[in-house]
Amino acid sequence: MPRNRGLHDREAKRADIVGAARELFLSDGFERTSLSRLAKAVGITPNTLYWYFEDKDDILVAVLTAIVTEDAAHYASVADRPLTDRLEWLVDRLQRVGPLVSTVHERAAKSETINDWHNGFHAYAESLFAADIAAAGLSGPDADAMIRIGTFVVEGLLTHAPPPGASRAVIDQLVNAISRQPLSGGAHS
Structure with missing residues (x-):
């Protein structure tokens, strides 16, 4: 052999x-x-x-990793599109596996394996729009906050399943907020 x-x-x-x-x-x-x-x-x-x-959580991580690997390969087809389109694409792709998103959030507190994967996924998702945040003039704590807001928006859209069209409206508002003046660095009246 x-x-x-x-x-x-x-x-x-x-x-x-x-x-x-x-x-x-x-x-x-x-x-x-x-x-x-x-x-x-x-x-x-x-x-x-x-x-x-090792266990069922290890199997779940392998499933999630396979899904993210597939999606990462497809991301190249939208990588040069505006941020709004890329975020909408991400939400759409993740909605296909919506039940697993809830499972990850439920299991993360109980399983180090799932929690580690979840944290890694957040870092990956955040990296998809970090350059847009920097290009909008946000840096430091403002950039970090906006990246987290973007992550929370994406997760919220996945866990609360808004009606058709609402996801795009929420994403549009997020991108509009990103393109405005820095949160704490701008002049206040």
Whole structure:
């Protein structure tokens, strides 16, 4: 047997588990998806899952990472568009996995694995519009605050599912706020 076959087989099986978990987590929810059911969907025993993942949270992180990796590849198609369009694209992409957004927020306080992933995702999402914040003349605490406001807006749109058109209006207001004078650095009357 070729020396790397075991590694290839392991990676293929991990990918199978992640694919099945993604489908089950999105259709039935993270909490309602048992490891037994996931293992059965992949054709392995539940204990075999632990050869590939530490626990269910580790599987969720692998699913989330796969989704973000796919989205990052597609982001190139909108990277040169205005900030409003890019934020709308981000919200639209994340709405596809809306139930997992809630799961991440629920699990982050209980799981270091999920919390670490969540913090990393925030850093990634914030990096998508940090240059726009700087280009608008915001820096230091003002820039940090606006980046956090943008993150909160995106998360709010995902967790509260506004009616059609409302997301764009909220994003438009956020981008308008970014393009105004700096928050604490401007002249006050």
